[in-house]
Amino acid sequence: MLLSAVKEGRGMEDAEEESSFTDTAQLHAPLSEHLSLHPPFSSLVMPECWDGEHDIETPYGMLHVVIRGTPKGNRPVILTYHDVGLNHKLCFNTFFNYEDMQEITKHFVVCHVDAPGQQMGASQFPQGYQYPTMENLAGMLPSIMQHFGFQSVIGIGVGAGAYVLAKFALIFPELVEGLVLVNIDPNGKGWIDWAASKEELMNNTELVQNYRQQIGSCVNQSNLQLFWNMYNSRRDLEMNRPGTVPNAKTLRAPVMLVVGDNAPAEDSVVECNSKLDPTNTTFLKVSQIILSMF
Numbered sequence: 001m002l003l004s005a006v007k008e009g010r011g012m013e014d015a016e017e018e019s020s021f022t023d024t025a026q027l028h029a030p031l032s033e034h035l036s037l038h039p040p041f042s043s044l045v046m047p048e049c050w051d052g053e054h055d056i057e058t059p060y061g062m063l064h065v066v067i068r069g070t071p072k073g074n075r076p077v078i079l080t081y082h083d084v085g086l087n088h089k090l091c092f093n094t095f096f097n098y099e100d101m102q103e104i105t106k107h108f109v110v111c112h113v114d115a116p117g118q119q120m121g122a123s124q125f126p127q128g129y130q131y132p133t134m135e136n137l138a139g140m141l142p143s144i145m146q147h148f149g150f151q152s153v154i155g156i157g158v159g160a161g162a163y164v165l166a167k168f169a170l171i172f173p174e175l176v177e178g179l180v181l182v183n184i185d186p187n188g189k190g191w192i193d194w195a196a197s198k199e200e201l202m203n204n205t206e207l208v209q210n211y212r213q214q215i216g217s218c219v220n221q222s223n224l225q226l227f228w229n230m231y232n233s234r235r236d237l238e239m240n241r242p243g244t245v246p247n248a249k250t251l252r253a254p255v256m257l258v259v260g261d262n263a264p265a266e267d268s269v270v271e272c273n274s275k276l277d278p279t280n281t282t283f284l285k286v287s288q289i290i291l292s293m294f
Helices: 002-007 027-035 089-098 098-106 133-147 162-170 198-202 205-218 220-233 266-274
Strands: 052-056 063-068 077-081 110-113 152-157 175-182 253-259 281-286
Touching: 027 175, 027 220, 063 133, 077 089, 077 133, 089 098, 089 110, 089 205, 089 253, 133 162, 152 162, 162 220, 198 205, 266 281
Parallel strands: 077 110, 077 152, 152 175, 175 253, 253 281
Antiparallel strands: 052 063, 063 110
16 A cells, blocks of 8 residues: 555656746745756756766755666656665665565656765764754755756655655645655654654664664764754644635645554654645555564
């Protein structure tokens, strides 16, 4: 069922209309002012292949991305964003190596985004470095799209990455064809609940030890602390289900919300579901075994 979220996205067929960068200016001027210096997406042409690692300059600093696959016409790009304590390899390798996903990626370009300083081998940020806010992280993504000439994306985010992609979709709705948001917390109340749950950690000691080893060897600890602190200081995603309040604003693209069965994040994901349009939102509760693919 989770894989069907990608298969059934609005962007599975060739886009009939092209999104323009300038369309977002009226929605969020502070993040859009820099876009006027560049041509719209429709004027850019993707090369035959961008496969590999890239460092992209954005208004809020450099961003490391990994592209897999070859452009397929005007089809949207699958864009991933990982959780705190991970990077794209730790978060998504297992999922994208799954047989069914291999079939899907034959037809779509995949763009893995690493939050600043979280990629493997990243240099430590200098003392006093101001890490981008969660809104800034969302505001960095259009620079990636413009650099490669991507017209639109289907986003897959986990935890903090789900928050970033939801923020991105609120600011730039015309650039998003669909979202798969795993363990999203729309509230500004600190890091995801499972990290603070002693019972959850005690019941999964082997898994916790495995992640400790991975994080310790694959993610710069100083950079991770900066990302963690910024996620801790995030604000509420200002969303309301249409019809519940005047001028309600919510995600316009089709959304699949995913949470583990009996997971500490369940209440937060349920609350997020209550803020979305029920006509284009799917709520999926899966076993923790399946969720461990992320």
